[in-house]
Amino acid sequence: MQTILPILHETLLSYDIKTRKVLAINEEAYTSLSNYLSKEDITKTAQPNLIVGESGCGKTFLMKRLYACVKENMGDILYPVVIEGKSLFSNDDIWSQCALYLNIEGGNDCFEAILKWQETNSKRVVLFVDNIQYYFERTDNTEQYGLRGKLNRGGAPIIIASSEMVLPAFTQYDAAFFDGFKINYLKPLPVSAVEEITKSEYDINRLEKIMAYMPKTIRSMFIAIGILEKSNDSAKDLAFLSDYFFSHYQAKYETTNIQTQRILSALSQTDSGLTLPEIREITGQDNGKISPYLKLMADQKLIDKEAKTPRGGIYYIIDPLFKLWLRHNTVPTLRIKD
Amino acid sequence: MCISNKIGPPVEGEDFFGREKEIRKANRLLDSNHSLLLSAPRRIGKSSLAKRLIEEKKQQGWKCVYIDLEETTTEEGFLRLVIEAFKENGIWKQLAEGMSKGLVSVLDRIEKISLGPVDLNIGKREEQEDLYKNLKELIKHDEDTFIVVDELTLFLGILNKSENGAEKVAFILNWLRSLRQVSKTNVRWLFCGSVGLRNFTSAMNLGYTINDLMEFGLGELSREEAEGLLSGLCKSEDMEMGEELINYTLDKLHWNIPYFIQVIFSKLAEEYEDEVTKESIDIAYNKLCSENYLSTWSERLSEYREFEVPARQILKSLSTQPAGMERDAMLNILMTGQDASKVEEIDYLLSKVLEMLENDGYILKMDSIRAFRSPLLRDYWFNKFVQ
Numbered sequence: 001m002q003t004i005l006p007i008l009h010e011t012l013l014s015y016d017i018k019t020r021k022v023l024a025i026n027e028e029a030y031t032s033l034s035n036y037l038s039k040e041d042i043t044k045t046a047q048p049n050l051i052v053g054e055s056g057c058g059k060t061f062l063m064k065r066l067y068a069c070v071k072e073n074m075g076d077i078l079y080p081v082v083i084e085g086k087s088l089f090s091n092d093d094i095w096s097q098c099a100l101y102l103n104i105e106g107g108n109d110c111f112e113a114i115l116k117w118q119e120t121n122s123k124r125v126v127l128f129v130d131n132i133q134y135y136f137e138r139t140d141n142t143e144q145y146g147l148r149g150k151l152n153r154g155g156a157p158i159i160i161a162s163s164e165m166v167l168p169a170f171t172q173y174d175a176a177f178f179d180g181f182k183i184n185y186l187k188p189l190p191v192s193a194v195e196e197i198t199k200s201e202y203d204i205n206r207l208e209k210i211m212a213y214m215p216k217t218i219r220s221m222f223i224a225i226g227i228l229e230k231s232n233d234s235a236k237d238l239a240f241l242s243d244y245f246f247s248h249y250q251a252k253y254e255t256t257n258i259q260t261q262r263i264l265s266a267l268s269q270t271d272s273g274l275t276l277p278e279i280r281e282i283t284g285q286d287n288g289k290i291s292p293y294l295k296l297m298a299d300q301k302l303i304d305k306e307a308k309t310p311r312g313g314i315y316y317i318i319d320p321l322f323k324l325w326l327r328h329n330t331v332p333t334l335r336i337k338d
Numbered sequence: 339m340c341i342s343n344k345i346g347p348p349v350e351g352e353d354f355f356g357r358e359k360e361i362r363k364a365n366r367l368l369d370s371n372h373s374l375l376l377s378a379p380r381r382i383g384k385s386s387l388a389k390r391l392i393e394e395k396k397q398q399g400w401k402c403v404y405i406d407l408e409e410t411t412t413e414e415g416f417l418r419l420v421i422e423a424f425k426e427n428g429i430w431k432q433l434a435e436g437m438s439k440g441l442v443s444v445l446d447r448i449e450k451i452s453l454g455p456v457d458l459n460i461g462k463r464e465e466q467e468d469l470y471k472n473l474k475e476l477i478k479h480d481e482d483t484f485i486v487v488d489e490l491t492l493f494l495g496i497l498n499k500s501e502n503g504a505e506k507v508a509f510i511l512n513w514l515r516s517l518r519q520v521s522k523t524n525v526r527w528l529f530c531g532s533v534g535l536r537n538f539t540s541a542m543n544l545g546y547t548i549n550d551l552m553e554f555g556l557g558e559l560s561r562e563e564a565e566g567l568l569s570g571l572c573k574s575e576d577m578e579m580g581e582e583l584i585n586y587t588l589d590k591l592h593w594n595i596p597y598f599i600q601v602i603f604s605k606l607a608e609e610y611e612d613e614v615t616k617e618s619i620d621i622a623y624n625k626l627c628s629e630n631y632l633s634t635w636s637e638r639l640s641e642y643r644e645f646e647v648p649a650r651q652i653l654k655s656l657s658t659q660p661a662g663m664e665r666d667a668m669l670n671i672l673m674t675g676q677d678a679s680k681v682e683e684i685d686y687l688l689s690k691v692l693e694m695l696e697n698d699g700y701i702l703k704m705d706s707i708r709a710f711r712s713p714l715l716r717d718y719w720f721n722k723f724v725q
Contacts, residue, residue, distance in 0.1 A: 052673070052678050052681075053678045054677060054678040054679045057678070057679075164678055165673075165674075165675065165676065165677070165678055166670050166673040166674045166675070166676070166678075167674065167675070168674055168675065170670065170674070171655075171667075171670050171671045171674045172674075173654075173655065173658045173724060179667055179670075182666075183666070183670050183673075185673075185678065185681045186678070187681055187682060188679050188681075188682070215679055216679065
């Protein structure tokens with residue numbers, strides 16, 4: 001499932017939450033991480049933690065809960081700081097933003113200033129870094145060794161970060177952070193969990209039908225619930241879902257060229273995908289005008305090929321929601337030759 | 339007794355050393371009419387043990403057959419091997435009055451096969467089924483017979499990749515099962531393979547076809563046997579090696595399977611001038627890690643099919659961690675670059691891969707840690723794939 005949901009996102013900074021009144025999702029990870037924080041000795045080397053889960057599964061929400069938990073329950077010894085990974089290009093960025101958050105003058109050595117602040121206030125900083133993959137993709141191993149060296153100091157800030165994916169920087173033998181993070185996976189949410197989470201009853205069959213087009217995340221579930229609350233007619237559920245993402249997929253569609261649009265339209269009309277000769281027949285295009293575009297579309301991760309033999313295979317649209325949108329918004333390709 | 343150092347091929351006669359406990363157990367099971375499944379890591383001495391059992395059973399008057407499927411890639415090739423081996427060892431019934439036309443015709447073809455190429459006519463399903471049915475009826479089930487089929491999984495794995503492979507594999511496994519199910523049969527089977535037949539059949543939902551086989555394990559040599567083998571090899575080459583050095587070598591190998599003892603001994607013998615020292619043992623060990631003696635362990639991973647890539651990822655990481663790794667760390671390695679939503683799917687894949695690597699002797703599990711079973715193999719892997 002590769003659908004990307006562009007909406008309903010809340011950054012770490014958008015609002016504070018109260019830990020007593022939150023959705024019961026990713027409880028296992030929350031309990032494990034809050035227990036860890038409550039037991040961490042403030043003078044020892046901390047265990048870096050990483051929360052990994054797909055977009056919309058509640059990583060940022062989990063960090064907000066942890067942030068609130070530290071603030072409300074552990075404020076006497078810990079101090080939460082939030083940083084957005086997209087803003088990080090170097091180690092200096094991490095420490096200068098942290099110093100800014102603590103409202104201290106870092107000067108040339110923000111890290112030392114942070115340690116001094118911790119000593120003065122008898123508190124240890126907990127760095128919540130959302131989307132830390134940006135930092136690791138933008139920095140080299142030497143820089144990352146520098147970060148590890150600082151984090152490994154006794155009493156240095158504790159880091160809890162999130163990423164959509166496990167990067168080689170966390171698992172490769174020669175990487176600075178090889179085995180350096182304890183990784184906490186946020187697992188896909190089963191549709192059956194909806195009632196437990198929302199404490200309301202929904203038509204599970206309709207919900208499952210809508211959720212089949214989206215990743216199994218809390219964000220998707222809220223979108224699906226929103227559609228059920230808006231639509232009285234189950235036949236229209238998928239049309240609402242398609243409308244919901246109209247702008248996103250319209251923008252995506254507009255970035256493609258005509259030949260790609262032609263192939264997408266053809267592929268969107270079938271349930272199981274098409275072979276090259278079938279695409280050629282439906283679009284009325286020659287091989288030479290299809291094959292290069294199929295390769296391009298595969299590179300762009302728009303389509304994939306289920307290979308039966310090395311020479312053949314069935315092409316299909318990767319994102320089921322994009323396919324749904326195409327079905328609802330494009331007509332079957334007209335058999336017109338260039 | 340003089341042991342010659344044969345590295346690789348199965349050893350026979352005086353070159354076979356130890357395994358007395360295992361042989362006793364196998365004999366006991368065979369005598370009580372069980373057929374056996376010997377799935378053990380490669381190079382541990384399965385074929386040598388099988389050949390030893392054949393020697394013993396022959397002495398007891400049993401008819402014995404050894405079929406090695408290592409080089410067979412087709413169903414026809416498999417059938418030819420079986421037909422020829424059975425013919426050579428008198429397993430087929432003789433022509434007799436009252437035999438059906440079908441049986442007579444198959445017997446005629448069996449006779450001709452030993453003289454030259456004969457078309458087995460297994461192109462059509464009905465002809466194939468008839469042939470297998472007739473072959474089953476032609477086996478003498480009333481005589482004590484011991485049939486060893488070596489590398490069955492390897493052959494089935496290759497066959498599975500051919501056109502309608504899964505169907506052919508299922509057919510052969512079911513046919514072999516039907517041979518074992520003949521009422522009051524005195525034919526006992528031993529299936530050996532370095533690739534676990536249980537893993538293979540379970541992945542293809544064919545576990546039922548081998549559930550009548552008694553699992554028979556083969557581990558490393560006991561310390562006493564390992565010492566005996568190494569000291570026997572030294573004696574055969576007139577090499578001096580005291581108890582301390584023998585122990586040093588065996589400690590270094592840690593996992594004392596005959597093959598590892600034989601390869602390190604061959605390196606020591608190559609460099610031997612007038613004495614073996616700890617330094618020369620270290621040099622021999624390091625040479626083994628950097629040469630191709632152990633490449634078969636890497637090559638055979640291709641038999642893991644879709645599990646080969648994750649298996650290599652796991653082994654590569656484990657080779658960097660002499661103390662071993664937790665399962666979670668291995669999951670992280672397989673999750674690298676993957677869509678996070680696949681975590682459960684990859685967790686399951688990891689379970690399968692770990693099970694296969696454990697069954698095949700690459701790794702072992704100690705509490706929650708997995709590590710290379712042999713430091714020699716681990717160091718080889720590190721030299722070859724990491725450094």
